[in-house]
Amino acid sequence: MEDLNALFASRVVGAQSSIVRELLAFSKMPHIISLAGGIPAADMFDLEGIEAATLEAMKMGVSAYQYSVTDGEPELRERVTHLIAERGIESDKDQVVITSGSQQGLDLVARTFIDAGDVVLVEQPTYLAAIQVFRMAGAEIASIKGSTDGLDLDDLEAQVKALKAQNKRIKALYIVPTFANPTGSTMSEANRVRLLSLAVEYNFVILEDDPYGEIRFEGDRVPSIYGLAKRTATGEDHAVYLSSFSKILVPGLRLGFIVANKAIREKIVLVKQSVDLHTPVLPQLIVEKYLASGHLKDRIPAISYTYGQRCASLMKALDEYVGEDLEYQKPVGGMFLWARLKNGMSATKLLNYGKDAGVVFVPGAAFYAEGADDSTLRLSFATVNPEGTVEAAKRLAVAIQKYKESN
Known part of the structure; x- marks a missing residue:
């Protein structure tokens, strides 16, 4: 193995897989609500x-x-x-x-x-x-x-x-x-x-x-x-x-x-x-x-409206269930909501509790080239309908509570 490692290009030695790609597997698990993947909503495909x-x-x-x-x-x-x-x-x-x-x-x-x-x-x-x-x-x-x-x-x-x-x-x-x-x-x-x-x-x-x-x-x-x-x-x-x-x-x-x-x-x-x-x-x-x-010109307004509704639903649910522990930036478009945990909580550690509670997200540290802020997290609302966003917020609240109890 040592001889093989010597043959690899320096650009791939130590390279790591994207956590987003790894978390994508959870989007296919029926018992998990995924706020992780930056993937478009399949129900909006024409x-x-x-x-x-x-x-x-x-x-x-x-x-x-x-x-x-x-x-x-x-x-x-x-x-x-x-x-x-x-x-x-x-x-x-x-x-x-x-x-x-x-x-x-x-x-x-x-x-x-x-x-x-x-x-x-x-x-x-x-x-x-x-x-x-x-x-x-x-x-x-x-x-x-x-x-x-x-x-x-x-x-x-x-x-x-x-x-x-x-x-x-x-x-x-x-x-x-x-x-x-x-x-x-x-x-x-x-x-x-x-x-x-x-x-x-x-x-x-x-x-x-x-x-x-x-x-x-x-x-x-x-x-x-x-x-x-x-x-x-x-x-x-x-x-x-x-x-x-x-x-x-x-x-x-x-x-x-x-x-x-x-x-x-x-x-x-x-x-x-x-x-x-x-x-x-x-x-x-x-x-x-x-x-x-x-058709594309006709589809984009429908996609934008649907994503806007899902984003609004997620923000309302977060305010209701985890507002004391999490703050976020309100987007006016796109697919993502950027949030920050309060009281020094780690998003990387919280993810493990989230998996147990049936909800996943991307810890924000993954998006930093240096000096990562581990209190941040990215939530993608595109694929989750309004009912799902409420359940996701409830599960996130459970995960946060378990985190607090264990730390």
Whole structure:
């Protein structure tokens, strides 16, 4: 075994599995209510519409099963430009790359921009799988304070100056600016403009991840950072937009996309050639046919309404059953509620009592690259109906009581 360990690449030695992936198994257990997985609600899948799109795609014959171009089917890339135009992003299909889920998008941009030892800036806390990607790329991760308005830009600028003084190579900042995972926070337009100016001034690229932006319960859409960048002379050189069909259509087709200026896109396509040649054709055609049907535009309001109802129900239940022991940030969209235990309780320890009580969540420590706050936890309400959220809060109250009695 010692000889085998010597053969492994340093990037995988000591790498650990995501706790979120491990907790996903609990979502399939009938006696457990899972507030853990960041998965969309299966009862909101438009199975009839997807089946019709699949049949249309299969009628295309050989072209649905043959090799294809690396950057994605041209018709789907064109559909993506119409989709993001509704998000305020003007582009053409030659700025789009279709990926095998947004997770591959993260991997591709990491491979495109990051050398071992380069610095990647992330919000604290941030999306766990992004931390994994950047560590696999050999990046040094620098955590920037977060707030209810997203990234603390004063802390960002101070840290960038300090890192530059140490001759560190700052390549990128990763951010989920709208309904962030895990906190649910949204960055204001004014702060997005300032962030973009900092990226230009200090020469790093903003990796804007937007898988949840369509799922808004209340308020008005905030312009994307990439959309704002395209309105400036040099901003588009400092921003890349990533998104996914997983949260608004279905995750099993594993389709996402990247939008970037043509110079950046060209490099991303070269990297993707070496990774998988191209994203599978049949799922691309299915999504293209589905978008052509117009059903997605009709589905998003229903998804947003349902998730909003589930979020409101969970917040009300938490207030009633565990309000003395837990506080949370109210989200206005997305899939997550970020909470904090009071009185020095540990979310990691509480999880064990939660399993016994029949409810699971993700301890917040998993979302920190450094300096983890173990009193925090992420609760996902997307898959739990209002009745289930009440029962989940009751079970969480039982778990907290058992925790107190044992500590």
